[in-house]
Amino acid sequence: MRRQFLNHLDSPASQLRSKTSSNVQTGLDALATNLRAACMYWVAPEMAALAMSAGAQLAAARWATADRPSPCGLIWWADGIGNLDTDGVQIPVEGIVWGPHEGELMVWLLMSRSRLASEMQTRNGLSLVSDRMPPMIPICGETLPVTAEPVSLAALDQLPAPIVAALAASWLLMQQPALVERATERPPAAEARSSARAGLVDPAVTVTTLRRQYLPGQQDIDEGHDVAGRRYRHRWVVSGHWRDQPHGPERTLRRKTWIPAYVKGPDGAPLLSTERVNVWRR
Template identity: 65%
Template sequence: MSLRPRDMPKLRDQTLRHLDDPTSNLRAKTGDENATGLDGLASHLRVGGLYWVAPDMAALAMSSGSQLAAARWATADRPTPCGLIMFDGGIGHFDARGVQIPIEACAWGPYEGECMLWLLMSRRRLVAEMARANLRLDEEQAPPLLPVHGFTVPVTTQPAPLADLDPSVPLPVIAALAASWLLMQQPNLIDRTRERPDKSVRRSYARAGREDPEVTVVDLRRQYVPDTADPDSGRDGRHYRHRWVVSGHWRNQPHGPGQSERRQTWIESYVKGPDGAPLLSTERVNVWRR
């Protein structure tokens, strides 16, 4: 059975048990140099929001992230100051000495004036990958979410170039994460729903005096209809005799008080040109419908 949004509170809490236990394999066999980073991961998981990204939304995050050259990592740019986000189907791989490790989740939170990020994969995925090689994992000794790579990114007032990050950081993954944060700020593009865990998990939280956990599920709007109007029409006085498709792209859009701030906003594909004019054909047209 595949993982579901309602599984996230349990996955988070079981992972915390391994992080909080100094005798666990995660702590005892990863070296002292990783202790501070794992401490940070534990503190962020303990208080962070939980997010589940549906497959279509994950695909858009990866596609739009490939066009994102820079990103901001400040608290105001995150869905919550600390958090854990899982991407249904994953968002790429981390190259560990030639071994491609699938990344299915990311965790974040503040750390010494910067933002700490962790890339994670599920134990379930690791078990499946090992089975293909006739290997077996002692599942009791491994947390359900396995930390793959941890690092920090600078908190800046202006977007920082992704190319300036540590070379060990997988740019497609980090760009998809940054894109997902930006897309989550566009209510015309996404649907947010809340999902509660199973009753057994809720009862466990109640006994411990903890708030009932919820997971925010993020997906493309099911009733979303792309805007076919040209956002730039009439601004330059030009008149067109044809229509053509403009691909989705990022735009540095004004927002905030008096439109004084700027934020990267994803502009969906649209048709440019006057109504009724012939549509120019191209060698290849990609249409993505929900």
């Protein structure tokens, strides 16, 4: 899909290039450059749901090279990662390409050709001429500032904050081996040779999934009392949340670490229930 996408980006006669305004061409050039060098990631549905949930709790994020799993990347979330609202029309977002551009981070939101065809058929009863469109459709491109300090997600202009937050959360979650499993899927030999002839980086895809079981670390397990010595008589559910985990020289640095929901309190104690209902929508 990446190689076919690049064929459309590299051809001046393609629908993607010939039907796009001149002020977008520079962004498409950057997209092609970053896509050519991108490491590729595929995110399983459970992991995509966690990225959306965890991202909703991020107020700010950093976009420096050190914060990314790779300098350039193409990430694809199974079942999508939300919608871009354009003049009241909800456009589904399934993937993102990122990479450097003029000292900042260029981010392009993508949807699949198959999803576009399905949406057109469902909404308008129209059929898409598939051979004229790339397998991935660029929806919106924007740059994010690369700074030493986190940038507020509320300050985003063109890009939808929940989707950008999910991207930042995905990067952070990928760095937690206790929570996430990463496996490498390699293409057939013929595809690998085609990618090499096209000058592309390794066409292997990193598959990111949630582990079947996650046991919180010792610091997350309550022994029935707190640091002040008070004993608890009930158990309760602690919602998933981010923690600034110390790391680095003398543990002076901080890294965002996701702590999944878990039950806190002494074994055998009654579990407190509440009247609150949480609604989880796509």
